[in-house]
Amino acid sequence: MSPLTLFGYIFLGILVQVVLFSALAIVRHMKAYQFLQRFLSGLGIRPPEESPLDTLKDVSGFTDTGSGPGSWKGLRDFRVSSKVFEDKDKNICSFCLSPFDGGALANYQPGQFLTFQLDIPGKGGDGSLVRCYSLSDGPGGDSYRVSIKRVPPPTDRPELPPGLSSNHFHDHIQKGDVLKVRAPSGHFFLERGSSPVVLIGGGIGITPMLSMLSDTLNNNSNREIWLFYGVRNSAEHAMKRHIEELAKEHDNFHLRVCYSAPKQWDKKGVDYQHKGRVDINLLRLSLPFRVYDFYICGPRPMLESIVPGLEDWGVPDQHIHYEAFGPASINRRARKQEASGEEFTVTFAKSGVTAMWDGSEDTLLDFAESNGVEIASGCRAGGCGSCQTEISEGEVAYTQSPDFDPEPGACLPCVSRPKKNLVVEA
Ligand SMILES: Cc1cc2nc3c(=O)[nH]c(=O)nc-3n(C[C@H](O)[C@H](O)[C@H](O)COP(=O)(O)OP(=O)(O)OC[C@H]3O[C@@H](n4cnc5c(N)ncnc54)[C@H](O)[C@@H]3O)c2cc1C
Ligand code: FES
Structure with a gap:
């Protein structure tokens, strides 16, 4: 082989590696779709409307309300x-x-x-x-x-x-x-599977837990499932008989009801198992040593005590899922500590407030509330449109695809973060 041919082979090898690494980097940086679009347009082919990456989100459980049998928009x-x-x-x-x-x-x-x-x-x-x-x-x-x-x-x-x-x-x-x-x-949901799961519902926060419980038990799965349900007493105890019957019928379902203010006639061991609130000590004492996924829904004080408690107990972030009904998002300790290094000024024009965004809040809505700016909210998950706010200057990035389509020039602060200096009409 002549030195020229050898050099040709080496050059070709390096070229192939460069092309492969570049392609990998493009995909890694989530730019594959734009790249594909430009490439197809260049060839005169009309690219698909939707990003293949969006389709990936659907597969991971995101509900596209506009597709599938019986689905509807608006x-x-x-x-x-x-x-x-x-x-x-x-x-x-x-x-x-x-x-x-x-x-x-x-x-x-x-x-x-x-x-x-x-x-x-x-x-x-x-x-x-x-x-x-x-x-x-x-x-x-x-x-x-x-x-x-x-x-x-x-x-x-x-x-x-x-x-x-x-x-x-x-x-x-x-x-x-x-x-x-x-x-x-909504993005707070339980996926089917076999991993052990702990549901914690406080007051009316029991509703999503009932759905998760029912789906798990209806599917004849042997999945280990715990329900810690906190209410004041039997007068507020929702669907009492139904839940008790489920616990009797299913060995894999472990029920722990906590009454914080039992009535005189409420019987411990019959109507409820623990006097007091659901707290981290009760979880530590009750649960066998295993890796659980925790799903929590309840009032703000409950989330503020249980979520950090689980974090301190060593439960990894990805095993803690929670939802609050109303303006009650809590700041995860881990997230608070790791400001992402982004720095933008955010001006809430109607409130006359300007503050520095350092990336430590989950969303623009959390950031507004931390700075004393009130923005109406409903779902806090991009589904209802209640928080829609006009952008006067700047741009936001979405943390997840919203179900609700905001009007042109507006954003949904509950699922967005500033991408540059921002002025919003709030
Ligand atoms: C994702 C999600 C799921 C939910 N699921 C459920 C569920 O399954 N079941 C359920 O019951 N709820 C659920 N909620 C809560 C529900 O959406 C409502 O927030 C709740 O019903 C209260 O709405 P409301 O219109 O009755 O009260 P609002 O009218 O919003 O009033 C709320 C409170 O403010 C008080 N108030 C009125 N005026 C003022 C004032 N000027 N200043 C201060 N306070 C005032 C009211 O007296 C009341 O106590 C959920 C919320 C979310 C975000
Ligand atoms: S609060 Fe529902 S979309 Fe933002």
Whole structure:
């Protein structure tokens, strides 16, 4: 072989390696789709509308509300097919919903929620009252079920009006009524599998847990599943008999009910197992030494005590999943500590607040709240559009694909982070 041929081979080898590494780097940096688009356009071929990377997100469980049997975009009419109280105090009421058009029901993941657009005469009468409610039964049935707790005025301010939507549901929504509903969405859900799982529900935070529990037990899986359910006493205990029966029927289901303020007639060992709140000590004492996935939904104080408690116990971040109903996102310790090095100024024009974004908050909504700026929110998961905010300057990046399409020039702060210096109308 002549030196020239040898040099040719070496050069070709290096070239192949360079091409391979470049391709790998492009894919790694999530630019493959843009690259493919440019490449196909260059050849005069119309590229696909959707990024193959978006399709990957769907596979990982993200619900695209616009595809699949029974799915829909925007609002769809549902008829209330039943209304049933679930607790002794009659403060929690379940509503079953069937499609008004008689069509199929979109499937959902256990833990996801529905978004309702309510038209309450005299109050948000322009139809702008948006609220989210978790699906409280496992998927696969012929209707959806949500279970709604009546929200009173805050105890220290009884003069305020009670919760608009929840009281409207309790007092005015009856069997046969028609409601406007967005498709199931949300990223807090339990995937099927065999790994042991711990569900922790506080108060009305039991609803997504019921869906996860029901789906797991309905699928005849032997998956080890624990439910820690915290309520004040038997008067607030939702679906008591149903949950107790499930625990009797399934050996793999371990139920621990905690009453923080038991009534005189509530019997320990019968109505409940532990007096007090669900806390990290109870989890440590109750759970065998195993790797669990934790799913938590409840009031802010509960999340603020249990999530850091699990982190201190050594539970890895990816095994802790939680959802709060309302403006109650909590800052994960790990995330707080590792500011990402990004530095942008964010101006909330209407509030007259400018602050420095250093990447340590999960989202623009968390950042706004930490800086005393109020932005309306519903789902905090990009599903309902309540937090939609106009951008006057700058750009945001989405942490996950939102289900709700924001208007041009607007963003959803609950699922976005600044990409450069930002001015928003909040
Ligand atoms: C993903 C998700 C899932 C959810 N799932 C469920 C579920 O399964 N079941 C469920 O019951 N709820 C659920 N929620 C909560 C639900 O969406 C509503 O937030 C809840 O029903 C309260 O809404 P409301 O309209 O009744 O109360 P709001 O009208 O929003 O009022 C809330 C509170 O504010 C008080 N208030 C009124 N005026 C003022 C004022 N001027 N200043 C201060 N306070 C005031 C009210 O008295 C009330 O106590 C979920 C929320 C989310 C985000
Ligand atoms: S709060 Fe629902 S989209 Fe942001």
